[in-house]
Amino acid sequence: MSKRSSLPSAHDVARLAGVSQAAVSRAFTPGASIAAGTRDKVVAAAKALGYRPNLLARSLIKGRSGIVGVVIGNPRYPFFQAALDALSTRLSQVGKHILVYTADENAIVDAHVEELLKYRVDAVLLLAASLSPAMTDQCRAEDVPVISFGRSPPPPASLPSVVGDNAAGAAKIAEHMLEQGYRRLALIAGTPDTSSSREREAGFVEHLVAEGLPPPERAVGYFRREAAFAAARSLLARRPRPEAIFCANDDMALAAIEVARFEFGLEIGRELGVAGFDDIEQASWRSFDLTTYSLPVMPMVDLTVGILLDEAQPALAAPAVVQGALLVRGSTQRS
Amino acid sequence: MSKRSSLPSAHDVARLAGVSQAAVSRAFTPGASIAAGTRDKVVAAAKALGYRPNLLARSLIKGRSGIVGVVIGNPRYPFFQAALDALSTRLSQVGKHILVYTADENAIVDAHVEELLKYRVDAVLLLAASLSPAMTDQCRAEDVPVISFGRSPPPPASLPSVVGDNAAGAAKIAEHMLEQGYRRLALIAGTPDTSSSREREAGFVEHLVAEGLPPPERAVGYFRREAAFAAARSLLARRPRPEAIFCANDDMALAAIEVARFEFGLEIGRELGVAGFDDIEQASWRSFDLTTYSLPVMPMVDLTVGILLDEAQPALAAPAVVQGALLVRGSTQRS
DNA sequence: GTGAAAGCGCTAACAT
DNA sequence: ATGTTAGCGCTTTCAC
Numbered sequence A, B: 001m002s003k004r005s006s007l008p009s010a011h012d013v014a015r016l017a018g019v020s021q022a023a024v025s026r027a028f029t030p031g032a033s034i035a036a037g038t039r040d041k042v043v044a045a046a047k048a049l050g051y052r053p054n055l056l057a058r059s060l061i062k063g064r065s066g067i068v069g070v071v072i073g074n075p076r077y078p079f080f081q082a083a084l085d086a087l088s089t090r091l092s093q094v095g096k097h098i099l100v101y102t103a104d105e106n107a108i109v110d111a112h113v114e115e116l117l118k119y120r121v122d123a124v125l126l127l128a129a130s131l132s133p134a135m136t137d138q139c140r141a142e143d144v145p146v147i148s149f150g151r152s153p154p155p156p157a158s159l160p161s162v163v164g165d166n167a168a169g170a171a172k173i174a175e176h177m178l179e180q181g182y183r184r185l186a187l188i189a190g191t192p193d194t195s196s197s198r199e200r201e202a203g204f205v206e207h208l209v210a211e212g213l214p215p216p217e218r219a220v221g222y223f224r225r226e227a228a229f230a231a232a233r234s235l236l237a238r239r240p241r242p243e244a245i246f247c248a249n250d251d252m253a254l255a256a257i258e259v260a261r262f263e264f265g266l267e268i269g270r271e272l273g274v275a276g277f278d279d280i281e282q283a284s285w286r287s288f289d290l291t292t293y294s295l296p297v298m299p300m301v302d303l304t305v306g307i308l309l310d311e312a313q314p315a316l317a318a319p320a321v322v323q324g325a326l327l328v329r330g331s332t333q334r335s
Numbered sequence C: 001g002t003g004a005a006a007g008c009g010c011t012a013a014c015a016t
Numbered sequence D: 001a002t003g004t005t006a007g008c009g010c011t012t013t014c015a016c
Helices: A010-017 A021-027 A036-049 A055-062 A078-093 A109-118 A133-141 A166-179 A195-210 A225-236 A250-262 A297-309 B010-017 B021-027 B036-049 B055-062 B078-093 B109-118 B133-141 B166-179 B195-210 B225-236 B250-262 B297-309
Strands: A067-072 A097-102 A123-127 A146-149 A161-164 A185-189 A217-220 A244-247 A273-275 A292-294 A320-322 A325-327 B067-072 B097-102 B123-127 B146-149 B161-164 B185-189 B217-220 B244-247 B273-275 B292-294 B320-322 B325-327
Touching: A010 A021, A010 A036, A021 A036, A055 B055, A067 A078, A067 A109, A078 A097, A078 A123, A078 A250, A078 A297, A078 B097, A097 A109, A097 B078, A109 A123, A109 A133, A123 A297, A133 A146, A146 A297, A161 A166, A161 A195, A161 A297, A166 A195, A166 A244, A166 A273, A166 A292, A166 A325, A185 A195, A185 A225, A185 A250, A217 A225, A225 A244, A225 A250, A244 A250, A250 A273, A297 A320, B010 B021, B010 B036, B021 B036, B067 B078, B067 B109, B078 B097, B078 B123, B078 B250, B078 B297, B097 B109, B109 B123, B109 B133, B123 B297, B133 B146, B146 B297, B161 B166, B161 B195, B161 B297, B166 B195, B166 B244, B166 B273, B166 B292, B166 B325, B185 B195, B185 B225, B185 B250, B217 B225, B225 B244, B225 B250, B244 B250, B250 B273, B297 B320
Parallel strands: A067 A097, A067 A123, A123 A146, A146 A161, A161 A320, A185 A217, A185 A244, A244 A273, B067 B097, B067 B123, B123 B146, B146 B161, B161 B320, B185 B217, B185 B244, B244 B273
Antiparallel strands: A097 B097, A292 A325, B292 B325
């Protein structure tokens, strides 16, 4: 006789309340047809026994658990941490819960999704993570929606996704840098095979080319601080030295600022312009005062949750693009 | 006929493999008594059908779900984000999964735990969060272990907990500041009713008093950046001005550095010593170079997971205290 | 080692 | 509106 078996069940409540077990179920089902008096009796009995519906049993029947699986590919980056926080809040407001997996680097996210499927999750959310085409098909076959956040999957394995307007944002950064009088521009790219890095790079480069300027010097920072240090060093050692650096995310931009300041003795803004992307909290700290393209986390999360809750979900092929805003701060003020 | 019902069940696999449904169960139960040949047949049939055991059904029977509930009280603080990340990794290594709730401020964590109980979670982990005594009793009654991480619950409602050696660490900070020649010391406390803030404050103050010095000037920062700005301003405006400030966590210390630098024009280290607690990633950034008391996240998480997995769990009353290490950096170098 | 049968706690027809 | 009856997909005796 295990300890756990002593928990009161709906049957116990039914006996105490003098009703059928089904009535207990109805009492705890919003909108079920049950008389107010009956429900009161049930609720009273339930309280007396400390009864709590077993959601596992309900989920077993319904085939859906009320749980949403979340896989974060970049759990150390504040933008996605903020997204996770917002997601948790929003989803618990609509009675859903999140099973979270963190997957550093380009780990095999498939294994985590495999586990999620065993729990019959209502949906899978990918934050800065990618799924194999095979696993994507699996999910579709099992009727589990998969939504990509912050990254759109490469064709043909299309997936609903919510992303920022990367190309437009990067173009605005380029435009702003030119307005400020910076001419020799450079770029630190993120992980090359992600849509976010590619789009940001393309948007930046294309604007320069359209303005008749040469393409920028380029280094790769893989969206990571350490790699961005090396990238910044390489860029700043070149002659002629770049006058401004656009980094594909804020983390790399902050790293670039530190290298420029402490290793090259440059004054940020006047001697070297630096801009990032996303607008993480640290970007606004006075020590950095980083110009960036701000992506609105809350609206993006709301959109994601909306798609997730939308039962009549069309197989939307095109990513939902959320508009951000250029945030000019001191790191690109030349004067 | 719902879409989800088309998923293959153990029964389907059994028919294809020409065995009983019970055999299928055994094939997927490590250590069950089943012939190798039988298992192979089952596994082959399962693969052919794309069968995946339904963990909800298993959990319903076993009374435990393999899921651990995690509530984070301070989801924007890097120390706890790192802990969550580590927790996720460690637990998924032992086949457990985490249902995560974020609870900003001093929100009602009880409601979240209530939900967790409905899913028959194996345990509840509280990161920088506190539970009401009533809810604590509920969990105990339902045989669900609750472990507190980074904060020890106030008596009498004792709970297993894993914390850093706050008092000793803070004393080492005080000792170090005195060695560096700082004399007029000040303190920015965290949330006053948390064990971590109280212990850090006490450890710091007691060391000073033991050395024959007056107790430090004091302000409260509630472990939050915004509040710490105000606290730092208030402290630095006093005359005589403090020579060094100890902050009960790193977030507040970084805030204090920015106020001192940008609002008071002070040179950190030489004109004002600043130290924090925890050793979050940002503390090591060159812009801050913050002296702090480093708490080892991984060992703390390992200990937590160890307690969690320990079936023969005694009602350990005393918190498990993990030792940290003083990390001297530039923010307390007077020369 | 393997199959038959009995549930785990609940929801969903179906009667009444 | 309420009780009865089947299961949801699995684990677990209990025979054999």
